[in-house]
Amino acid sequence: MMDFSNxxxxxxxxxxxxxxxxxxxxxxxxxxxxxxIVSMIGSNGAGKTxxxxxxxxxxxxxxxxxxxxxxPIHGRSSADIVELGMIHIPEGRQLFPQxxxxxxxxxxxxxKKYRIHQKENLETVMALFPRLxxxxxxxxxxxxxxxxxxxxxxxxxxxxxxxxxxDEMSLGLAPVLVKELFSVIEEINxxxxxxxxxxxxxxxxxxxxxxxLVMENGRISMSxxxxxxxxxxxxxxxxxxx
Ligand SMILES: Nc1ncnc2c1ncn2[C@@H]1O[C@H](COP(=O)(O)OP(=O)(O)OP(=O)(O)O)[C@@H](O)[C@H]1O
Ligand SMILES: [Mg+2]
Numbered sequence: 001m002m003d004f005s006n007x008x009x010x011x012x013x014x015x016x017x018x019x020x021x022x023x024x025x026x027x028x029x030x031x032x033x034x035x036x037i038v039s040m041i042g043s044n045g046a047g048k049t050x051x052x053x054x055x056x057x058x059x060x061x062x063x064x065x066x067x068x069x070x071x072p073i074h075g076r077s078s079a080d081i082v083e084l085g086m087i088h089i090p091e092g093r094q095l096f097p098q099x100x101x102x103x104x105x106x107x108x109x110x111x112k113k114y115r116i117h118q119k120e121n122l123e124t125v126m127a128l129f130p131r132l133x134x135x136x137x138x139x140x141x142x143x144x145x146x147x148x149x150x151x152x153x154x155x156x157x158x159x160x161x162x163x164x165x166x167d168e169m170s171l172g173l174a175p176v177l178v179k180e181l182f183s184v185i186e187e188i189n190x191x192x193x194x195x196x197x198x199x200x201x202x203x204x205x206x207x208x209x210x211x212x213l214v215m216e217n218g219r220i221s222m223s224x225x226x227x228x229x230x231x232x233x234x235x236x237x238x239x240x241x242x
Pocket of ligand 2: 048049050
């Protein structure tokens, strides 16, 4: 049995609102333990990306506390949070399309603390994605969607993550590629990186996760071991179409 007793992330009573005071996240609490893969699922507009943006310092929560590696990080800058080892692969990948694959990867290692690992991190990325090796000079914008997602994952690994947060990795990609990317995520996890996976591909997300959280209308409506969630009646009806 793996030991998941060390909390790496703890979110307490998070509230988020956008302009006009419309609240989209209502008292969200959850935690992630070191070594886990936790999948967050939920329909469009449920508030998954908003929650992630608050964790990574891209959005300021209205209320609540976020602890990462035992320290409070709410209110700290994204750059500080990256330096601590929380790395985010955003929805839509957000590569620099005019820059080469290699330049995009190197941009991931801007953290001062971890720049010394640049060479070995690049080797790790090449080993995980052999396809990128022959394309280092190609413009990122001219890669296929799946290859671009590989670059986005690779760029995140260049920052030596302790917690890797992935938002909608599989969106718009062919099933065979999705399968490949999910198994890479598992491999990254086995190397010791904790993973928080936001996914609409519920079946695959539950298949690789240890635990899952369901977000509905800005609240966590359900959470538990991923295998139990796969057999849950509500999940099967609402998210797996069974
Ligand atoms: N910048 C913003 N300004 C105003 N409202 C926003 C903003 N970003 C998100 N919202 C609203 O917040 C709610 C939650 O959106 P969010 O993007 O967090 O959902 P999501 O679960 O990630 O959805 P999806 O699965 O479609 O990515 C939605 O109602 C959305 O319209
Ligand atoms: Mg989203």
